[in-house]
Amino acid sequence: MPSFSSCFPSSSSKTNNPIQDPLISSTTGGSKVVKGCIFCNSSKENGFNIVYEDNQLIAFHDRKPRAKIHLLIIPREHVVSSVKQLTKEHLPLLDSMRSLATSLVPDRPPPKMGFHIPPFSSVPHLHLHVFSGPHTLIGRLKYPIARRGRDIGKGWSWFVTIDQVEKILQDGGKVGLGTG
Ligand SMILES: [Zn+2]
Ligand SMILES: [Zn+2]
Numbered sequence: 001m002p003s004f005s006s007c008f009p010s011s012s013s014k015t016n017n018p019i020q021d022p023l024i025s026s027t028t029g030g031s032k033v034v035k036g037c038i039f040c041n042s043s044k045e046n047g048f049n050i051v052y053e054d055n056q057l058i059a060f061h062d063r064k065p066r067a068k069i070h071l072l073i074i075p076r077e078h079v080v081s082s083v084k085q086l087t088k089e090h091l092p093l094l095d096s097m098r099s100l101a102t103s104l105v106p107d108r109p110p111p112k113m114g115f116h117i118p119p120f121s122s123v124p125h126l127h128l129h130v131f132s133g134p135h136t137l138i139g140r141l142k143y144p145i146a147r148r149g150r151d152i153g154k155g156w157s158w159f160v161t162i163d164q165v166e167k168i169l170q171d172g173g174k175v176g177l178g179t180g
Helices: 086-102 137-142 164-169
Strands: 050-053 057-061 067-075 111-114 128-135 159-161
Touching: 050 086, 057 086, 067 086, 086 128, 086 164, 111 164, 128 137, 159 164
Parallel strands: none
Antiparallel strands: 050 057, 057 067, 067 128, 111 128, 111 159
16 A cells, blocks of 8 residues: 655654544634644744745645655645535635646646545645646555546545546535545
């Protein structure tokens, strides 16, 4: 089995129970921060190789790149822990994540973008994987795209593309391991 730990930017992380959702604690100002969540603490000081940040989003290099370019894009706030909790309301957020990704990597070859599906998700803070250029061998195993027939719909997989997520949410569904 491939290792599912590469989205950790630091090997000294204390977040080692990816299945359990952390308790979301609201702080003043309404911004959501989760204690002990390494992505809630993304900063250059904490060892993140940040390539872009604004009020809403942060983009940084994956510590163990599985393609020529391998970025992670996260909402600054702990909006949800994983792709499974996304609903229609989050479509604008996905849209901003996609446009940021598009602005950060070359458009040829077309970048691959998607999410891990728990329990196969190593950091419980929503993060979009963005790959540009060919995968490494492990990358191909870790981030497979499963399709249902010739449809864009999702097949059985622990990885789901952003297109598949948007389609599922637009139809009022939720993302899971099975076919969407
Ligand atoms: Zn991941
Ligand atoms: Zn977080």
